[in-house]
Amino acid sequence: MSDGKLRIAGLGDLHVTETNEHPYRECFAEIARDADVLALCGDLTNLGTIKEAELLAEELRAVPIPMVGVLGNHDIESGHGEQVTKILCQAGLKLLESEPHTIEGIGFAGVKGFAGGFDRGMLGAFGETMIKSFVGEAIAEATKLEVQLKALHVDKVVVLLHYAPIAATCEGEPKEIYPFLGSSRFAETVNRFDNVKAVFHGHAHGGSYEGKTKAGIPVYNVARHVKKPTGKPYAVLEI
Template identity: 40%
Template sequence: MIRVAAVGDIHLGPDSAGLLRPAFDTLGACADVLLLAGDLTRHGTPVEARVVAAEVAGLAVPVVAVLGNHDYQSDQQEAVTQELRAAGVHVLEGDGVALRLAGTTVGVAGTKGFCGGFAGGSGSEFGEPEMKAFIRYTRSCAEGLGRALAELRAADCALRIALTHFAPVPDTLAGEPREIYPFLGSYLLAEAMDEQGADLAVHGHAHLGTEHGMTAGGIRVRNVAMPVIDRAFAVYHLASDGRAPASDGRAPAPDADPFAPPAAGRPQVPGVTR
């Protein structure tokens, strides 16, 4: 059984240094890997990235991340990536990593992803150059994710996980205004997952969304934005054949709830946007 801890949209800054570390220090007892689903910083600066790096450096489990739109805000996404990688984080964008976890080879394929919408309400590569470029970027992200999943399959990974920031399905957006669905994700991400296969898909970005969803091909999708899961991380269980046990979802917490962030509950960031 592989235990996958995941969280996104933690939006850390200098004033939240140390906020999540006590919870993350419990990961060795309840998880085999930690996935970070983007929007790790508030404005995408190296200073903020160093705070994130300190929260996850030297943990008892490997850490795999994708960036989110906030991590691109200052046009310093490469510097943000470097800070995280210096702390040992596997930062993915159109590529994957194979990890040996609890005797099982688990592959994680990642991309930030982008906007575009879903069936019945999606953009297309038609019209103005700006619109074509918009959708082509989304398609490029999805194609990168698909290639990474295919490479992990070729590498004989027993389990494969798709990690994105933007949503691959509308299911996990329930609770968000429908008018902004096209800006929260794209069906192209789900198509790539269904075409190449995955055992679990994890994303963030939709703060007002819903935790559970599924692609048309039957891949379980989980929205792990911190405002949705309302804790430092959620834990999902995968059997070595990819099936989820009846307890799939948040790991049950003991009375002391070591999975919850300290006192504040989660980073309190007034005015943070998606």
């Protein structure tokens, strides 16, 4: 804690592969010096294999500060999402998919999120059954997030996502792929809660670092590829 504030290091899109050897040991050690909490925003592994998860878990076990996170689309690519979750949780990572978490009075809520587009371009559940199923996945993820937020009775909350909740932090990516980078449904959800102070996400590797929801909630793209004020792969925010 610094002056009563919690320093949160946000980092996404690690994409740990089976050939990596201690891929984030130095980075995590630096984060532990710079921050009070490590927040991981999905795509922690590259293909969601057991070995990738085990390699990352080895790194996480050495992290001395609390860790929270969500999975990304890459983490479930190989169909081992449950095993990946178990391995990472056993290493000390608190995954927020099913329930929120509180650290030093700050609430953390999070889900993977989903695609679907932004604002007037957001896909609606109309027409073919497959379209309705696609939109239904985003609605289900947004509903899970809302349930978590309702369960947090604290003054300050940080939301973690993998997919982007606003278009602004996707700027820099090709416009054609915006619908696959996130959905405004998640911004609509967080905007209903006055205690949400910030949103971290990843996924948009070529996107922009900072934006705001229509309600003025700060949103930060912490994919490791995105340039940040720290000049490092992670961002640090005081809440």
